[in-house]
Amino acid sequence: MLFLLVIAGGIGTWIVLYQPFSVDGITQPQQRFSDSRLGLSFLYPSGWQSQVDQRKATIHLFDSSHTAQVDIVVGTPPGGDLGQYLQQKANQLGLTGIKSGTTRSFAGAAWQQIQGNVQQSGASYTETLLATTHKNSIFTIMLLAPQATYAQEQQIAFSGIYASFQFI
Known part of the structure; x- marks a missing residue:
C-alpha cells in the first residue's frame, strides 16, 4: 500500500513539474x-506582433519580416458613402491598378472592399482595403503583402482575421 502511494506521488510530481500533456x-x-x-x-497568426496606438485608434x-501587414483603424464615419471613402484612402496610399471588390460579409456586417498595387522600398505589394460602419464608427482594415505571396497570406493569415473578427 505504501509502495502504491509513493508511486502515485512520484507520478503526480512528474506531471506537475514536466507538464507532459500540455x-x-x-x-x-x-x-x-x-x-x-x-x-x-x-485572432491573428502566432509569431506575428501587434502594436496599438490608442491615440490614433x-x-x-x-509578421517577423514586416512584409505581411494588417492595419485596423477605428474612426468617425466620413460624410459620403464607403465606396468613396475607400477610393480616397487608396489614393492617399498611392495604390495603382485599383479594382473594387465584391462586398464581403463577416462579424455580422457587410464590408466594402477595394484592392490595388503599391511599391514599397522597390518591391511590389498588393493591398486590400475593407471598410464598414458599426455603432457610429468606421472600421477600416488594410491588408498588405508582396504580390508574389499575397494569395498565400490571404489563405494563411488574413482569412483567419475575417473569420474570427467580432465587434465587442
Whole structure:
C-alpha cells in the first residue's frame, strides 16, 4: 500500500513539474487580440506582433519580416458613402491598378472592399482595403503583402482575421 502511494506521488510530481500533456505554444496557430476601447476582437497568426496606438485608434499587425501587414483603424464615419471613402484612402496610399471588390460579409456586417498595387522600398505589394460602419464608427482594415505571396497570406493569415473578427 505504501509502495502504491509513493508511486502515485512520484507520478503526480512528474506531471506537475514536466507538464507532459500540455500543448506547446508553437502548435497553437493563432493568438487573440481584444480591445474594448476600440470595440473589436479577432485572432491573428502566432509569431506575428501587434502594436496599438490608442491615440490614433490603430492596430498594426505584422509578421517577423514586416512584409505581411494588417492595419485596423477605428474612426468617425466620413460624410459620403464607403465606396468613396475607400477610393480616397487608396489614393492617399498611392495604390495603382485599383479594382473594387465584391462586398464581403463577416462579424455580422457587410464590408466594402477595394484592392490595388503599391511599391514599397522597390518591391511590389498588393493591398486590400475593407471598410464598414458599426455603432457610429468606421472600421477600416488594410491588408498588405508582396504580390508574389499575397494569395498565400490571404489563405494563411488574413482569412483567419475575417473569420474570427467580432465587434465587442
